[in-house]
Amino acid sequence: MKFETLAIHDGQAPDPRTGAVSVPIYQTSTFQQDAIGKFREGFEYSRSGNPTRQALEAALALLEGGKHGLAFGSGNAATIAALQLVKPGDQILASDDTYGGTYRIFEKILRPWGVDIRYVDASDTAAVEAAIGPKTALIWVESPTNPLLKLVDIAALGALAHRRGLLLVVDNTFASPYLQRPLELGAHVVVHSTTKYLGGHSDVIGGALVTSERDLYDPIKFYQNAAGAVPGPWDSWLVLRGIKTLKVRIEEQQTTALRLARFLEAHPAVERVYYPGLSSHPQHALAKRQMRGFGGMISLQIKGGFPAVERLVAKLKLFLLAESLGGVESLLCYPPKMTHASISPEERARRGIHDNLIRLSVGLEAADDLEADLRQALQV
Ligand SMILES: *Cc1c(COP(=O)(O)O)cnc(C)c1O
Numbered sequence: 001m002k003f004e005t006l007a008i009h010d011g012q013a014p015d016p017r018t019g020a021v022s023v024p025i026y027q028t029s030t031f032q033q034d035a036i037g038k039f040r041e042g043f044e045y046s047r048s049g050n051p052t053r054q055a056l057e058a059a060l061a062l063l064e065g066g067k068h069g070l071a072f073g074s075g076n077a078a079t080i081a082a083l084q085l086v087k088p089g090d091q092i093l094a095s096d097d098t099y100g101g102t103y104r105i106f107e108k109i110l111r112p113w114g115v116d117i118r119y120v121d122a123s124d125t126a127a128v129e130a131a132i133g134p135k136t137a138l139i140w141v142e143s144p145t146n147p148l149l150k151l152v153d154i155a156a157l158g159a160l161a162h163r164r165g166l167l168l169v170v171d172n173t174f175a176s177p178y179l180q181r182p183l184e185l186g187a188h189v190v191v192h193s194t195t196k197y198l199g200g201h202s203d204v205i206g207g208a209l210v211t212s213e214r215d216l217y218d219p220i221k222f223y224q225n226a227a228g229a230v231p232g233p234w235d236s237w238l239v240l241r242g243i244k245t246l247k248v249r250i251e252e253q254q255t256t257a258l259r260l261a262r263f264l265e266a267h268p269a270v271e272r273v274y275y276p277g278l279s280s281h282p283q284h285a286l287a288k289r290q291m292r293g294f295g296g297m298i299s300l301q302i303k304g305g306f307p308a309v310e311r312l313v314a315k316l317k318l319f320l321l322a323e324s325l326g327g328v329e330s331l332l333c334y335p336p337k338m339t340h341a342s343i344s345p346e347e348r349a350r351r352g353i354h355d356n357l358i359r360l361s362v363g364l365e366a367a368d369d370l371e372a373d374l375r376q377a378l379q380v
Contacts, residue, residue, distance in 0.1 A: 003063070003178055004247040011059030012240060023055045025237045048225045052233040056240050057208075060198075063177040063243065064190050066210035068217040070224050071236060075173065075193025076101050077229035078207030080109070082169050082191050083138075084223045085216060088114030090137035095122030095152060096351055097145035099171065099193075100340040123283065125156040132164055142171040143180070143290075147299045147335040147359040148352055149274045151283040154290060158186015167216075173197070176326075178250050179291045183212055189220075196326030197296075200242035200249055206231045208239075249328070249364065253296030256367040260360070261298050263371050269308070269378045271356065274299040296362040297325060299335075302378070306355045309334060315377035318365055325361035330370055333359040 001009075014021050028050075031043040043049050053071050061069035072078040079102055086092060094106060096119040106117040120131045122141045139161055143152040154170060161168035169189045170182035176197040182190050192198060194206035211217050224230060231239070254277070261275035273280075276287035277294030287294055302308050313321055319332040323339060333339055335353050343353070362370065 006062055007059070007246055008244050010062050011055055012244070023052055023237060023240055025233045026051045027233050046233070047228050047230055050230075050233050050236070052240070053231060053236040056231075056236040059240060059243055060177075060192070060194075060208045061210050063246075064172070064183055064210040065177075065181045066183045066190065067212040068210065068214070068221075070209045070217070070220060071194070071231050071239070072207035072209070072224065073229045073231050073235075074205045075099075075191070075195055075207035076105065078191050078193070078209045079105055079171070081220050081223050081227070081229070082189050082209055083110060083115075084220060085167055085169075085189070086110075086115055086137050089135065091116040091118060091133060091135040092138050092140055093118055093120055093122075093128060093131050093136055094140040095142060095145060095150075096120060097122075097148050097150055098140070098142055099146050099173075100335075100342050102140070102142075102171065104342045122152040122157070123150045125153055125160060128157060129160055129164075132166070136164075136166060138167040138169060140169050140171070142174065143182075144174045144276055144287075144295065144297065146174060146297075147274075147333070147339065147357065149174075149276055149281075149297060149299055151276060151286050151290065153286055154180075154182050154185040154187060158182075161188070162186060173326075174297055175291060175295060176246060176250060178246050179254075179293050179295055183210065185290070188213060188216060194239045194242075195324060197246065197250065198242055198326075199239045200246065200326060200328065201238075202324060202327035202329060202331075204235050204238040204242075206235055206239050250293065250296065252364055253362045254293045256365075256370060257296045257298055257362040258294060259367050260362060260371060260374065263374065264298070264300050267374075267378055269303055269380060271301040271303050298360045298362065300358055300360070301354060301356045302358065304356070304380075309356055309358060311380075312358070312377050316373055317377075318370055318373040319360060325359075327361070328364045330363035330365055331361040333361070335359055 057069035170187040171191045173193045190210045192208040258277045265273040
């Protein structure tokens, strides 16, 4: 079956008791036991398991082509859970263009805990291989990356990880499982912020993790219950609902995004556009091979530095200035002061996150209206 059919039917089957076509929200903390140690359907307490969350976990596993899904209270909670696969003394090789919150977890939580993190340009597979040391245990990448929309060759890294006995974790938030399925390319674990495309409506915070390997799933599942950063039934349901329209949202958003990226690239006030769907993108060929489409995220540098950024933000009417992405409304983010504020200015400059960089998340508004909004705001 095709993705969109799976997204609606599997993992979200009608309720066997009532026939309700939408998964019920089991807003309960605990479950009555028939006798001591005898649980109906295996549920005992909603931190350990809840039917609405279980439906979400099953749906996520299915969409990523994996065997086991785990849902969390946020993307960061899912990230921390995946990082339980390393221990003090281990080293992580991380792409140098990761989500700011992930970088903060690496530097402020894992490093003090005794895990070494080394940053590499993961879009260069040879550089990753050269950086592997005796302590390296795990490779952590995003693709496309945030905010520069660089790609990593997941299949090549997957082959490398298998050859060298390392774990490969891919944060698939920017692509979503509709555009890219890292497990099929050799990743061991996929991580998501379901807050973004999977939820899709800017109304819920959530995270997820999918794997096909029982020996990775078991310890993370244990951690999920022990640490307790689980999503509630209502939040789980919101993500389940978002998943049903993932395909149509992304198709529409990426059609608009390509058009806007071309418009911006041709605009005299724009210095540079980053979008994997443009033939000027250095990894356009890889994007075509690795992804089903190019997604709804665009980054750009505009001429005139920070004052020009401030003017643009003030003039835009449809692109809302806000953190996050992947929702139905178009958003604008200024990474140096927002998502990437926790990174030092020197480190930001080294990574190419310049003071004139803007990130756009293209929503579901009419492409004509969005283009007109950008056109009027870019006028000097
Ligand atoms: C937002 C985001 C996260 C963190 O997710 P939260 O739901 O905000 O905790 C992790 N990775 C990427 C790529 C993100 O965009």
